[in-house]
Amino acid sequence: MSSRKTERLINLTIALLASKRFLTKNEIFRTIEGYEGSAEANERMFERDKDDLRTLGIAIEVGELDVLFNDEPGYRIKPESYALNMGELSGLDIALLSLATEVWRDASFSQAAQSARIKLASLGIASDYQSIPAMAPRICIDSPNFAVLVKAIADGVHINFEYLASNMEVQHRDVDPYGVGNRFGAWYLVGFDSEKSAIRTFRLDRIRGQVARSNTLNSFRIPNDFNVAQYLDENLFQDTQSAIIRVRKNKGRQLRIRAAMIVPDEEFDTCTIPYPNEQSFTDLILWHGEDVVVLEPASLRESVIAALEGLVKSHD
Amino acid sequence: MTKTNAGLLRAARLLDLVPYLMSHQGIEIDVLAQQFEISKTELLEDLNTLWMCGLPGYTPLELMDLTFDSGFVTIRNADELQNARALNNEEVVALLLGLDYLKGQLLTESAALIAAIESLVSRLSSTLRIALTNNLSAHIEVSAHIRGALLNAIAKREPLEIQYHSPTRDEIILRTIHPLHISINQNIEYVDGFCELVNDYRTFRLDRILTINPASSPGRWLESNVAQSNVKLPFEIAILERERDVCERLNIDLETLKTSNVKAIAVFGFSEDWLIREILTLGGSCILTKPADIRHRVKMRAELALNGYRNLLLGA
Known part of the structure; x- marks a missing residue:
């Protein structure tokens, strides 16, 4: 996009914002700098400019002019739809919003966050960071999608x-x-x-x-x-089931921290442990090898035994 | 980014420069460039373009009046563009997710902060087509930095030095750990690993x-566990089922999988003990084919675990 075109877009925005009434295409072509050449070329330019402004999120209102002027459409930008308006914002609000943009450093929305930060700063409200505990928030998102x-x-x-x-x-x-x-x-x-x-x-x-x-x-x-x-x-990750498991003394920390109840015994302690799904819990039990014995439920015990028997057979 | 897009971004930036300057009269050029994350040259081009824009007529009376020769920028006669532009959808989404993230981080801090965040969220979401608040969630209770460092160390199989807070003893202890997996239980995230301090998992x-740093030395665990002095332990597996689980646990990517024979995939591990536990965990979904001595130890460990169940039956 050339500098001239950028200039034309800014001038168009200013004129449409300043006008109290709808401007016709002819008025636009006649008065706004940058529309030159044949009528056809102007038409094409204007269509593209409107699309560009809409891409920037600027709403162009299309309206009928006075009935006396046939029904030639007119254009304008309503100041109230153009301007940022979130109601009254306090210094704390501004601080929170700025902090919310900080979260995106180098992540998916960093560009949007940066432009939002600039817009918020333009409101000229001093931010009150005193009321928020010191923190350096950051969202980690690897996905390009x-x-x-x-x-x-x-x-x-x-x-x-x-x-x-x-x-x-x-x-x-x-x-x-x-x-x-x-x-x-x-x-x-x-x-x-x-x-x-x-x-x-x-x-x-x-x-x-x-x-x-x-x-x-x-x-x-x-x-x-x-x-x-x-x-x-x-x-x-909702725990829906519960297992009773014997865990060797001083072993199985991963299981012990999950336990709802631990009954100490000699060589093994008996733990009651809630879990969300059988497959991932079976995996966890297997990780602990001979340090863990499942008592209940039978289905979990059977699947652990079956896996162990499979392992013995396949690694013979 | 396409050329057109870059041009549109520039137009957007020019529109945002005006209200920013209105509320930051006399700002230093270098600071302004920094705020907009552009070079000084780009900024000067922007200011020169703006200087040519204004209301139809385009006499000095209608044009914006910018001065920046002194190295400080002031703006006059730009009332039409004085308001910050409304936030676009992407900016609203960035802010909504950022606020949701902050809410998670500040949950235990103060009710007033949470209330302020909630009010901002409802004001922002009212500008969107659908109430996205129900569709986006960025509650992250754990510092993304800590999780990132752990995931990185797990992938690279590197030890870490952590400062760990034990609330029961109310002590902070420095530990060198070899992280293996991040697991979740009852909405709490855990890292499982080998801790050098206690010489156990x-x-x-x-x-x-509290803090996390790369460990200075390879550490005792690797020395005692890794075959000879080779840090990486080569092994070979055959995958039978649950391919994705096998690949995710053993760090095999899709490309390696595609170019390998599924009956003989060459992988690198980092310790015998780790490898045996992983193969057990996968419970027969894959077979360790090489090296033969570790394969034999997998079988022995599985038999030992099965003995636990046999004893249980005998006892009963």
């Missing part, structure tokens, strides 16, 4: 991507994205999987390559009661 | 790690 996903959720567009399935096969998934959230260092996408006809959770680091979005905006509705934080809590 | 809560 994070910003794309957030935008897809906001736009309500269908997405598709390649996903590393549990068998390490790269699968194609079609999803209506509902939310993204962070749990324990990993970011998750929650959405409606078209093929499975059900809500599914995807770990962002298992998405291969780029997420593609469809063109239709608002193509689905997110259920009103959907809350991503609650969904992740309930579906990923 | 221990589990540490991430939120109680």
Whole structure:
């Protein structure tokens, strides 16, 4: 984009903001610097300029002029839609908002955070950092797709991507994205999987390559009661079962800190331990080898024994 | 970034420069460039462009009046653009996620801060098409820096020096640990690893790690556990099922998997003990094919663990 064009965009914004009434195209071409050449060229320039301003988030209002002037459309920018307005903001509010932009240093939204920080600083409200404990917040997001996903959720567009399935096969998934959230260092996408006809959770680091979005905006509705934080809590790590396990004295710290109850004994202590899912808990039991013996439930005990027998056989 | 995009970003920056200057009259050029994260040359170009913009007519009466020769910038006659622009969707999202993150960090601090954050969140979300507050969650209770350092050390198999707070003894102890995995239980994150201080495996809560640094020496654990002086332990596995679990635990990437024969994947580990426990944990999903002596020890460990269940039956 040339400097002249940048200049023209700024001049157009100023003129449309300053005008109390709608300006016709002719008035715009006649008075705003930068519109020159044939009528056709001006028309094309103006169409592109309008698109550019809209891309910048500036809403151009289109209205009918006086009925006497036929129905030639006019244009203007309403100062109230152009300007930042969050109601009254205190020094503490400004400090919190600035701190919220700090979180994004070098991460997905750093550019948006930087421009938001500038806009907030332009309000000329002195920030009150005294009321906030000293902290250096920072969000860690490795996924290049994070910003794309957030935008897809906001736009309500269908997405598709390649996903590393549990068998390490790269699968194609079609999803209506509902939310993204962070749990324990990993970011998750929650959405409606078209093929499975059900809500599914995807770990962002298992998405291969780029997420593609469809063109239709608002193509689905997110259920009103959907809350991503609650969904992740309930579906990923909720303890639903409880096991009784013998753990060798002075061993199995990972298990002991989870225990709801520990009954000490001679060589082994008996621990009651809640757990969220059988597979990951079986893995944890196996990690401890001969230092742990599962008593209950029988299904967990059987799967541990089966795995051990398998290991003996396969490593013979 | 495409050329057009860069031009649009510049137009956006020019629009944002004006209100910023209005509220920061007399700001030093160097400081201004720093605030906008651009070079001094870029800034001077921006100011020169702005200087040519104004209301139709474009006489000195209508143009913006900028002075910056002295190295300090002042602006006059720019009332139309004096207001900070409204936040765009991306900026709102960056702020919403940032605030959600802060909320998680400040949860235990003060009710007034949380209330201020919640009020900002509701004001910001009202500007979006959908209430994204339910769809985005960035609650991270643990310092991202600490988790990042741990994940990095786990991937590279490097030891760390941590200052760990024990609330029961109310002591801070410096420990050298060899982190193995991050695990989650009841919404608390733990790192499992080998601790040199106690010469055994221990589990540490991430939120109680106060500082984290690379350990100065390779440490005792590696010396006693790694075959000869070679820090990296080569081994070979055959994958039978649960491919993704196997690959994630043993740090095998998709490319290695694709270019290898699944019956003989060459990998590097970092200690015998680690390797045996990992193979046990994977419970027969993969077979350790080489080296033969460690393969034999896997079998012995599994048999030992099975004995625990046999004794249980005998006892009963």
